Amino acid sequence: MIIVSTTTAATRVKRAFNFNAGPAALPLPVLERIREELLDYRGTGMSVMELSHRSAEFEAINTAAEQNLRKLLAIPEEYAVIFVQGGGSMQFTMVPMNLCLPGKPVDVLHTGAWTAKAIGELNKGIPYHIAASTEGEKFLRVPRAEEIKLSEDASYTYFCTNNTIEGTQYHHMPASNAPLVADMSSDIASRPIDVSKFGLIFAGAQKNLGPSGVTVVIVRKDLAERADKNLPTLLQYRTHIKEKSLYHTPPTFAVYILSLVTEWMAAEGGVAGMQERNEAKSKLLYETVDGSSGYYHCPVERASRSLMNVVFRVGGSAAAHGDEALEKEFAKRAIAAGLIGTPGHRSVGGMRISLYNAVGLDAVQALVGFMREFQRTRG
Amino acid sequence: MIIVSTTTAATRVKRAFNFNAGPAALPLPVLERIREELLDYRGTGMSVMELSHRSAEFEAINTAAEQNLRKLLAIPEEYAVIFVQGGGSMQFTMVPMNLCLPGKPVDVLHTGAWTAKAIGELNKGIPYHIAASTEGEKFLRVPRAEEIKLSEDASYTYFCTNNTIEGTQYHHMPASNAPLVADMSSDIASRPIDVSKFGLIFAGAQKNLGPSGVTVVIVRKDLAERADKNLPTLLQYRTHIKEKSLYHTPPTFAVYILSLVTEWMAAEGGVAGMQERNEAKSKLLYETVDGSSGYYHCPVERASRSLMNVVFRVGGSAAAHGDEALEKEFAKRAIAAGLIGTPGHRSVGGMRISLYNAVGLDAVQALVGFMREFQRTRG
Numbered sequence: 001m002i003i004v005s006t007t008t009a010a011t012r013v014k015r016a017f018n019f020n021a022g023p024a025a026l027p028l029p030v031l032e033r034i035r036e037e038l039l040d041y042r043g044t045g046m047s048v049m050e051l052s053h054r055s056a057e058f059e060a061i062n063t064a065a066e067q068n069l070r071k072l073l074a075i076p077e078e079y080a081v082i083f084v085q086g087g088g089s090m091q092f093t094m095v096p097m098n099l100c101l102p103g104k105p106v107d108v109l110h111t112g113a114w115t116a117k118a119i120g121e122l123n124k125g126i127p128y129h130i131a132a133s134t135e136g137e138k139f140l141r142v143p144r145a146e147e148i149k150l151s152e153d154a155s156y157t158y159f160c161t162n163n164t165i166e167g168t169q170y171h172h173m174p175a176s177n178a179p180l181v182a183d184m185s186s187d188i189a190s191r192p193i194d195v196s197k198f199g200l201i202f203a204g205a206q207k208n209l210g211p212s213g214v215t216v217v218i219v220r221k222d223l224a225e226r227a228d229k230n231l232p233t234l235l236q237y238r239t240h241i242k243e244k245s246l247y248h249t250p251p252t253f254a255v256y257i258l259s260l261v262t263e264w265m266a267a268e269g270g271v272a273g274m275q276e277r278n279e280a281k282s283k284l285l286y287e288t289v290d291g292s293s294g295y296y297h298c299p300v301e302r303a304s305r306s307l308m309n310v311v312f313r314v315g316g317s318a319a320a321h322g323d324e325a326l327e328k329e330f331a332k333r334a335i336a337a338g339l340i341g342t343p344g345h346r347s348v349g350g351m352r353i354s355l356y357n358a359v360g361l362d363a364v365q366a367l368v369g370f371m372r373e374f375q376r377t378r379g
Numbered sequence: 380m381i382i383v384s385t386t387t388a389a390t391r392v393k394r395a396f397n398f399n400a401g402p403a404a405l406p407l408p409v410l411e412r413i414r415e416e417l418l419d420y421r422g423t424g425m426s427v428m429e430l431s432h433r434s435a436e437f438e439a440i441n442t443a444a445e446q447n448l449r450k451l452l453a454i455p456e457e458y459a460v461i462f463v464q465g466g467g468s469m470q471f472t473m474v475p476m477n478l479c480l481p482g483k484p485v486d487v488l489h490t491g492a493w494t495a496k497a498i499g500e501l502n503k504g505i506p507y508h509i510a511a512s513t514e515g516e517k518f519l520r521v522p523r524a525e526e527i528k529l530s531e532d533a534s535y536t537y538f539c540t541n542n543t544i545e546g547t548q549y550h551h552m553p554a555s556n557a558p559l560v561a562d563m564s565s566d567i568a569s570r571p572i573d574v575s576k577f578g579l580i581f582a583g584a585q586k587n588l589g590p591s592g593v594t595v596v597i598v599r600k601d602l603a604e605r606a607d608k609n610l611p612t613l614l615q616y617r618t619h620i621k622e623k624s625l626y627h628t629p630p631t632f633a634v635y636i637l638s639l640v641t642e643w644m645a646a647e648g649g650v651a652g653m654q655e656r657n658e659a660k661s662k663l664l665y666e667t668v669d670g671s672s673g674y675y676h677c678p679v680e681r682a683s684r685s686l687m688n689v690v691f692r693v694g695g696s697a698a699a700h701g702d703e704a705l706e707k708e709f710a711k712r713a714i715a716a717g718l719i720g721t722p723g724h725r726s727v728g729g730m731r732i733s734l735y736n737a738v739g740l741d742a743v744q745a746l747v748g749f750m751r752e753f754q755r756t757r758g
Contacts (some may be wrong), residue, residue, distance in 0.1 A: 016424030020431045023631055028418075033428055035417040039410050043716065047410055049590040049636070052720060085464035085592065088615060089627040093611035124609050126669045137713035206628055211428040213464065213592045213630030230503045234465060248468040250403055251584055251592030251630060257428070338424065341431060353497030 017363040021164055021309065022186065022207040025358040030260045032307060045360065051250045053249050062245060068262035072271055073188075077196050077220055082217050082240040083255055088114070088185045091202040091215065092121040095181055098227040098237050099200065101155045102124055107131040109148060109174060109177035112139040112166040114183055118158060131157065139166040141301035145174065147303045155177040155198055163186035166209075166346040167311030167352065168304040173197060177223070179223055187308050188216070189265060190357060191275040199223050205254065207308075208274075210261045214254035261307035274357045281355045281364045282307040288368040289363050295375045299350075313350040315379070322350050330374060337370050338362075396742040400543055400688065401565065401586040404737040409639045418419075427635045432628050433558040439623060440635050447641035451650055454574050454597055461596050461619040462634055467564045470594065471500040474560055477606040477616050478579065479505055480534045483546050486510040488527060488538035488553060491518040491545040492726065496539060510536065515583070518545040520680035524553065529687070533557040535578055541566035544724040545587075546690030546731065547683040552576060552611045558602055566687045567595070568644060569736060572655040577658035578602050584633065587653075587736045589640045593633035616620045619654055644736065660734045661686040667747040674754045676701070678729075692729040694758070701729050711751060718742075 018025035041048045046059055051058045075081060084090070095118075096106060106122060108115060111215045112186065121231035122128045127149050132143035142163075150157060157176035160183040162169040167185060174180070179199025188203035195201065200219040207210035217237065224237040233239050241245050247257075265274060286305065289296040289312045297314045313322025316329050327350060329345070334342045344350040353367065397404035412450050420427045420675050423436055429438045445460045454460060463469070474497075475485060487494060501507045510523035510529050521542075529536060536555035539562040548566060553559070556580025567582035574580065579598045585591035596616065603616040612618050613680035624634075629676060644653060664667040665684060668675040668691045677684065677691045692701025706722070706729060713721045723729040732746065 013418040014422065014424045015418065018425055018429055020429065023429060023432060023628065025429055026426060031418050031428075033512070035414055038414040038417070039392040039394065039407075043393065044629050044719075045393045046397055046719065047405060048401065049410075050397055050402060050404055053402060053591070085466070085469070089613050090464070093613060121611060124611070160423070204628060209681045211630075211632050213430070213633055232500060234468050234472060248425075248466050249402065249583060249591045251464075251633065253590050253632065254592055254630065297395075327658075340423075341426065351433075 005051070006098050016338050016340045017357065017359075017364070017366050018112070018340050019353045019367070021352060021354045022204070022356070023212045024341075024354055024356050025265045025298045026206050026211070026257070027358045027365075030257065031141055032259055044359060050252045051252065053217070053246060053252055058252055059246075061252075061259050062250070064258035065255050066244075066263065067231065068259060068266060069189075069216065069218075071194055072265055073218070078221055078268055079195060079218050080221050080224065080237070080241040082219070082237065082251055083245040083258070084217055084240055085213065085216050087204040087206075087212070087215055088202060089117065089307060091102075091183070092118040094127045094235055094237070095156075095158070095202070096122060097224055097231055097235055099156050099179070104153050104155040106150055107150050107154040107176070107178060109133075109143055109157070110135060111142050111160055111165040111168060111219055113345075114160045114163060114165070114185075118183065129154070129332060138299075139163065139168065140299050141176075141304035142168050143172050144307070145172070148174055150176055151282065156181045159183070162306055162308050164309050165348055165352075167298075167300045167306045169306035169308065169310045171183040171303065175359065179220065184357075187306075189262075189271055189274060191310060192271045205258055207354070210239070210258035211254050213251045214258055218259075237347065261358075276308045277361065278355060278357070281359065281361055282310060282362070284364050284368060285310050285353060285355070288371055289294050292371070292375060295379050296371065308355055310353045310355060311348070312353075313352055316352070326350065326356055326378065327351060328379065334336065334367075334370060337366075339370055342367075394732055395717050396718045397719050397737065398578070398732045398734070398742070398746070400674055400724070400731060400733045401583070401735070402591045403542070403733055403735050404642060404742075405636075406643045406737045408745075409636065409643050409737075411568055412639055413636065426651070428632045430631065430693055431633055436688075437631055438625075440631075440638050441545055441629070444634050444638035444641065445623075445644060446638060447638060448595065448597075449567075451644055452572065452574055452597070457600055458574060458597050459600050459603065459616070459620040460615065460622040462629055463594050463619055464592065464593055464630060465594055466583040466585075466591070467562055467581060470494065470562070470596070471497045472536075472538070473614055473616070474579065474581070475501060475505045476614055477558065478535050478558070478602055480605060483532045483534040484508045484530055484749070486529050486533040486555070486557060487538070488512075488522055489514060489545060490539055491542040492522050492724075493539045493542060493564075494537070494542070495560065497539075516541065516543055517678075518547065519678050520683035521547050521549050522553075523658040524551070527553055529555055530556070535560045538562070539565075541687050543688050544727060544731075546677075546685045546688045548677045548685035548687065550682065558599065562755055565735075566685075568650055569657050569687060570654060571650045586733070589637035590633050592630045593637060593735070595637075601687050620637075642739075656740065657686045657734060657736070660738065660740055661689060663740070663743050663747060664732060664734070665690050671750070674758045675750065681734050688730055689732045689734060690723055690727070691732075703728065705757065706730060708757065712753060713749060716745075718746055720751055
């Protein structure tokens with residue numbers, strides 16, 4: 001296996017080019033900092049994992065994580081920022097539990113596997129309306145503004161900003177009179193957004209913000225008051241808002257890493273800096289795919305192409321299909337070249353390259369070099 | 380601040396004596412191993428945090444964590460072992476959601492703050508019966524067998540094996556015809572138990588098993604089938620059983636650490652070895668308290684004293700009361716002596732010393748030395 005070597009303070013370590021879809025690559029300086037502080041966090045004689053969540057040290061970490069996110073995303077004061085457990089999947093349940101109003105349906109823009117999971121939970125008794133769906137086109141694009149047919153009285157409008165599996169992304173946010181609720185798990189903090197246009201945003205940390213095990217919820221405080229107080233305590237947003245994410249023992253180490261990743265982002269130019277990096281990385285990769293005389297083929301509509309998850313097929317000439325044997329060989333040889341995580345999701349096949357914030361342009365350069373060589377020898 | 384120094388492979392690090400109630404001390408060899416593998420997990424070129432949860436490497440970690448626990452606790456085949464998120468607090472909701480049978484109440488043995496939280500969730504519409512309570516005695520003991528009045532048709536009997544805040548512990552498990560459900564968050568794997576006597580056991584990892592952010596549930600498989608399939612997917616035990624804790628992205632790093640901590644326990648003599656250590660540590664501390672001519676005073680009934688959380692008051696002669704000013708000074712001077720986490724829970728005051736598996740006898744020796752010196756100079 002060919003791998004990158006990087007010299008760090010203590011030792012030389014091997015590092016792969018990591019295109020995993022999540023959990024995913026973390027910034028090397030963050031990992032180095034974690035390692036440095038692992039046995040003794042800033043003179044406490046304890047690891048962050050060993051600190052009480054009621055200690056001044058951890059409270060400072062918790063506050064820093066929140067404040068870093070507030071600054072990065074310019075989150076207005078009337079929004080709460082909380083850290084919860086359970087990932088995006090728990091939000092598929094918590095969002096309707098907390099935000100549904102009696103007799104008012106949920107409007108859903110259906111764009112693939114993740115909105116399907118959210119719909120699966122709504123199917124357990126919550127009225128909803130599919131306001132748009134691109135299922136007829138195999139989810140190879142997001143809906144256009146004129147295709148979205150909203151209800152007059154929706155509790156909220158639900159969508160997923162970036163579809164990890166299908167490789168699509170909204171480049172213009174949909175408009176809605178009802179509060180806009182976004183699953184932003186796979187593109188949060190990858191670009192500037194106007195938080196004030198949303199009612200609620202959630203994101204599992206394990207793509208752009210940190211490790212798995214912590215989920216960020218940004219919610220307009222008045223909306224959190226819609227919830228029935230008889231709901232399970234832990235499933236009410238207001239519980240976590242009131243206690244600043246410390247109602248019960250939080251996933252302390254994951255919150256600590258999130259504080260470091262957001263600090264790293266701020267130092268690297270904030271979300272505008274991230275966007276610039278992400279545009280450069282995805283441009284290089286899409287150009288390589290598009291410039292391969294059809295050897296590589298991206299089935300996604302151009303206007304909907306994701307900057308986070310680039311999907312393509314290998315060796316196929318028919319639209320949306322690839323040569324599966326070649327694709328397997330591509331993935332296998334990629335690993336041998338130190339390029340990890342290139343296969344597409346098992347439900348759709350093909351290749352998928354995830355280009356989250358922590359993935360460097362050098363990784364994409366290595367990948368496109370590999371792609372050209374693969375085409376030359378196997379094309 | 381006086382602190383312990385320990386020499387590790389790379390550097391000399393300062394380590395405190397950590398008596399935190401949870402998150403709590405972790406075994407030093409485990410922390411060293413985490414540090415060693417942090418940037419490159421066994422030649423993958425990635426941190427465990429950066430591995431896909433669908434990768435062979437993480438699946439091996441997940442399996443090891445489960446198998447280690449199965450071996451340590453001698454868990455029979457008919458029980459599932461799953462890793463979920465949300466801590467014990469989420470179990471206060473999940474247990475009744477999954478295990479209640481129509482028309483059959485939950486029997487509860489009420490022994491303090493944690494059973495009170497479980498009751499708080501039952502109060503949201505689930506019929507229950509307090510089969511025993513020691514509230515009248517300020518929870519300074521657990522109920523005796525003859526005091527427990529069970530229903531004839533309970534869905535299950537619920538109790539908390541170790542009460543972190545009150546410093547009490549069951550040294551004989553209650554008997555029940557209905558499935559016995561135990562919150563074992565603060566004494567799991569601290570001693571041998573007969574799992575076959577239980578219907579369900581749950582435990583947040585952050586005391587004896589690892590960091591916060593992962594919760595272990597050991598459940599008899601047939602009981603998991605009681606749940607309504609219309610419940611939120613993530614809140615059904617069967618979802619996690621079927622997918623071996625990989626239905627959605629798990630808290631991968633926390634599961635990895637749990638696999639290391641359980642490996643460490645096995646090497647240290649398993650749960651019998653842990654019990655021996657815990658008995659020696661708590662004996663030394665209780666003897667110091669009891670032998671202080673009343674300067675230190677443990678309010679807990681002897682037969683109910685916890686081996687995990689030793690509570691005592693300082694300087695008071697009246698039962699169950701201490702001299703609060705002296706107790707504050709004790710905690711302050713303890714920190715200066717490198718002894719962290721000695722204050723009792725804010726709801727009860729006094730001191731609380733948590734002696735989880737990873738706390739060494741050397742820590743308790745340092746503490747009792749400090750206590751004798753404190754009594755000599757301030758008594």
